[in-house]
Ligand SMILES: O=P(O)(O)OC[C@H]1O[C@H](OP(=O)(O)OP(=O)(O)O)[C@H](O)[C@@H]1O
């Protein structure tokens with residue numbers, strides 16, 4: 092049993108004043124912490140079959156690829172605009188500190204495939220909801236959304252009320 096809280100570093104006023112940024116870099120530097128996080132994510136899926144794991148750019152990529160390998164699933168990046176080379180679908184979203192949009196390759200998911208949506212942090216939930224909308228546009232079935240860190244007071248869970256949400260650490 093590892094206390095993952097010790098691997099999350101608070102950075103006040105980043106990237107702008109008033110935001111306390113949850114930095115997962117210490118976790119990424121610890122193989123033990125990463126292994127424990129992956130094991131816990133897998134346990135939380137309770138044996139559900141997963142065909143595709145979504146990682147949301149950029150910090151969602153790290154654990155999404157580890158999870159995809161463990162689940163014998165494909166990894167699908169959801170990226171910021173203009174980064175994916177093939178035909179895409181786009182979805183706009185709001186962030187705790189700005190607005191942006193996200194894209195997915197049009198052939199990334201087949202109708203009926205079972206999908207796990209992963210990101211490092213759940214804050215307002217705008218990013219994750221946009222990712223879920225993209226998955227559903229392609230006909231994917233979202234089995235769970237999982238996060239390393241959930242910032243409770245920003246109420247991201249409310250935005251994701253139609254989905255099963257799991258986070259390893261809640262602040
Ligand atoms: O729940 P929300 O309010 O939508 O915020 C959560 C998102 O914000 C961060 O990404 P960011 O856009 O900072 O990009 P990065 O991963 O490339 O650093 C984080 O990695 C999540 O994707």
Ligand SMILES: Nc1ncnc2[nH]cnc12
Nearest residue numbers: 110111112113187212214
């Ligand atoms: N406070 C925060 N820390 C890290 N990532 C974030 N994404 C949105 N809000 C964040």
